[in-house]
Amino acid sequence: MAQSLVCNDCGLQLKSVKEATDHNEATGHANFAESEEKVVNMVCEECGKPCRNKTQQDLHSKHTGHTKYVDKTNEAAAPMDTEAQMKQVRAEQDDAPAKSSAAEDAPLIEPKVNEDLLQQLQEMGFSRNKALRALHFSGTDNMEQAITWIMEHEEDPDLDQPLLLPEVKEKPKLSAEEARNQAEEVLRKAKEKREKEERELEKVREADQRRATKExxxxxxxxxxxxxxxxxxxxxxxxxxxxxxxxxxxxxxxEDRKERRRKLGLPEELSEEEKAAERARLAESAKAKPSIGLSVKPVSLLLQMRAALVDMKKVNPGKDEQLKTCWGTMLKYIGNIAKDPKEEKYRKIKLSNAAFQGRVSSLYGALKFLEVVGFQQEGDFLVMPAEKATADTLNAAGGELNNACTNPFFGVL
Structure with missing residues (x-):
């Protein structure tokens, strides 16, 4: 038994007579044949949309990004009772209300068929009504197929009744200007649809980029x-x-001290008088040292900054020029903050900024250095709180960055 119908004009597989009827109305194709091949049914796992061929899958994937499909061809396939479906379609067409008053008033005429074949069938002994129905409903210009159709429908009660259908008027042809305007309108809508899809894809790409940056x-x-x-x-x-x-x-x-005292015949431990004299000597020694006023630098923080820059040098071999560009850019950030620590815009860096990604964040270890200096991530920004923008911290960071940029042996020795 047939599993589908095939349009011999375009090759499309159809799973029912109703689909074939709709296809005929949409395209004008009328040459259909039964087939034992099942209608392909590839269902999208993400949204459930069915696709009947590779072209539909490719278009669906392009518009939605969905790529996973499940083959449910065997589940959806079922043998076709072509005769029963044709009768049902004819009944629905007979029962359906007219689409317009013009259709109701249209005169009933015999459908147009191949007159030569019609004459030959009549000469073979078939009545005009049987021959006309066979040529119209089989949609063929082949004598054998028409005779086969008559043989298969011998039991139909209306086989020898006159076949009259509403007259279908041809649509008026468009003028050259109307055709051009219609084509331009189609192109405009297609362009708008393409631009909308591109905007949506761009949003998806930006979201993916932000997520990748955060990860x-x-x-x-x-x-x-x-x-x-x-x-x-x-x-x-x-x-x-x-x-x-x-x-x-x-x-x-x-132990050496005790040994020396034993050799001298003295007790191993100092007496109280000796301990007091030792304390006095240490006190006098401390007073004799001059006190020098020195500014205290954030030594621990300075070591962390230097270690972060040295690590950048080690984990990015062969990228000396990129490292200098990165360090120079960070030095400019630090310099701007040092000039005006209260200005908020100098203390904010946008992570998705193309220049920042290309010059700084693309090098491993750069973000760690900025965190050591005092920057913190807040959403899509790196921000240095005002209380961390101290002169000592900024001067230390600037000094280390300048040394990294100018010292050819930085990170080597």
Missing amino acids: LMAAQRTDEEQRLKRNVEERQREKQEEARARDKIRLKLE
Whole structure:
């Protein structure tokens, strides 16, 4: 039994006589044949839209971005009872109200068919009504197909009745100007639709870019935090080893002191008078040292800045020019803040700014340096709070950036 109908004019597969009727009204194609092939039914997993061929899938994916489909051809396929469906369509057409008063008033005439074939069928002994119905409903210009149709419909009660259909008037042809205007209107609508789709795709791309930037920054912060944690743990181990070494030296010195006193016949421990004299000597020594006024720099913060810049040099090998551009750009940010720390616009950097992404954030470690200086992420911006924009911090950051830009051996030794 047939699984589908195929339009021999355009090759489209149709799953019912009703679809074939609609296709005929839309395109004028009338040459249909039964087929044992099932109508393809590829269903989009994301929105449920069915697609019958690769072209429909490609168009749907282009407009929506959906790419996953499920083959439900076998689930939706069902054998076709062509005769029953044709009778149902004819009944619906007979019962349907006229679309307009003009259609109701249209005169009934015999449909136009191939007159030569009609004459040949009559000469073979078929009545004019049977031959006319066979040629019209089969939509064929082939003698064998017309005879086959008559044989298959021998039981139809109306097979030998006259076939009269409303006269269909041809649509008036458009003038050259009207056709041109219609074509321009179609092109205009297509252009508007394409521009709308491009705007929507651009919004999706921008959202993806912002998400990717945030994910990249989060990954960089995680890496930096882990590296800093490892450095802190390593420094703690070094301090513990240094403390153990100092304890060993102190114990050794103390043992040597006791040994010298034993050789001199003195008690190992100092007497109270000796301890008092030692304290007095240390006090006099402290008074003798001149006091020099020095400005206290943020040593710990300075070391973190230098370490961040050195790490940038190490993890970005062969990118000396890009590093200089990055450091120069950050130096300009710091300089602007130093000139006017109260100006908010100098203390804000937009993460999605193309220049910032190309010169700064594209290099691993740059965002970590800015965080060390005092910048914090707030939405789509890096912001330095006013209380962190101190002269000591800005001067230290500027000095380290200037050294990185001008010292050819920076990060090497």
